[in-house]
Amino acid sequence: MTDNLIHKIALSLIPGIGSITAKSLIAYTGSAEQVFQEKENALRQIPGVGSILAKNIINSEVMSRAAREVEFLQKNNVSALFYLDEDYPQRLLGCSDAPIILYVKGNPFLNCPKVISIVGTRHATEYGRQIVDQFVSVLADRGYKIIIVSGLAYGIDIQSHKSALRTGIPTVAVMGHGLETVYPSLHTAVAKEMIESQGGLVSDFLSNSPIDRTNFLRRNRIIAGLSDATLVVESAKKGGALVTADIANSYNRDVFAFPGKVGDPYSEGCHFLIKSNRANLIETVADLENTMNWSAAKSQPDAIQPCLFYDFNPDEKLIVDMLRSEGETAIDLICIKTTLPMNKVSPTLLNLEFAGIVKGLPGKVFKAL
Helix, strand or coil, X not given: CHHHXXXXXXXXXXXXXXXXXXXXHHHHHCCHHHHCCCCHHHHHCCCCCHHHHHHHHHHCCCHHHHHHHHHHHHHCCEEEEECCCCCCCHHHHCCCCCCCEEEEEECCCCCCCEEEEXXXXXXXXXXXXHHHHHHHHHHHHCCCCEEEEECCCCCHHHHHHHXXXXXXXXXXXXXXXXXXXXXXXXXXXXXXXXXXXXXXXXXXXXXXXXXCHHHHHHCHHHHHHCCCEEEEECCCCCCHHHHHHHHHHHCCCEEEECCCCCCCCCCHHHHHHHHXXXXXXXXXXXXXXXXXXXXXXXCCCCCCCCCCCCCCCHHHHHXXXXXXXXXXXXXXXXXXXXXXXXXXXXXHHHHHXXXXXXXXXXXXXXXXX
């Protein structure tokens, strides 16, 4: 089994052999191991190979590097999913450039019935973080068997992971480097929590691969390919989120973009996607459900969909932040914890309930949605 894995990894290391050619080689020879046993003449006859790649295969010295990688996998509890394995993400199989091997730390169910990716700018505003947190909260209430995918970067990515963890949704980060480290290191604790919460880290890079900007653009194809839909929350005119959206469109996956304020530099990318028909405009979970034809697993007795673009006044923000932090709280305790008088708390809660931001429970208890 180990020898077989070494050959699979070695095949991915041969210069000039990409995933498409590697799959063609396996289709013609029968296995990764057999590729290395074929004669040069036979290899040249395989479509897409030719004499140069045939020589690269025959003369390749990749076995020792592949063997070291297998040692790393075993020592660090990292699994390797080959594209012919049952556990390999089936959505990725529909992407011609999907990697032949995917490295996974943790035990995420990558073939979960529903998978969405949430991506956006590294320079997230409070508006963008609030959109993510409220959207994921509502999604969790729907009761779907779902995974949220992102890239563990600063801004929208890390907010997506944190919101998923807070609401109990498994979340997966696709990394632009090997799984021996976490970049940025500031997010190591979040990554650890993801691994321990039925999520994990995914990469197609070998251990000790250099951390380079181009790697992070390359990993975007996996973020898009793992997902049924990609949601963009705040993006400038140029950036990785727009690259991910373009890749998702090329895979015939649904793309959604949240609108922002006119003139805001971190809304320009989302507005471009919407205006150019590269993304569906999204405001609520219902918009996602309608486009994707999803049905909630839990009945939804609440007629009001929580508003993702509510403009909080200071008293409202104080109360909502307290409820999100404390959970279900009686109105008397809300007054005590916020130091606001009852004549302010009562009408403020009523307005928030009408807006679908909070929900009133029996006994004058309230909770944030």
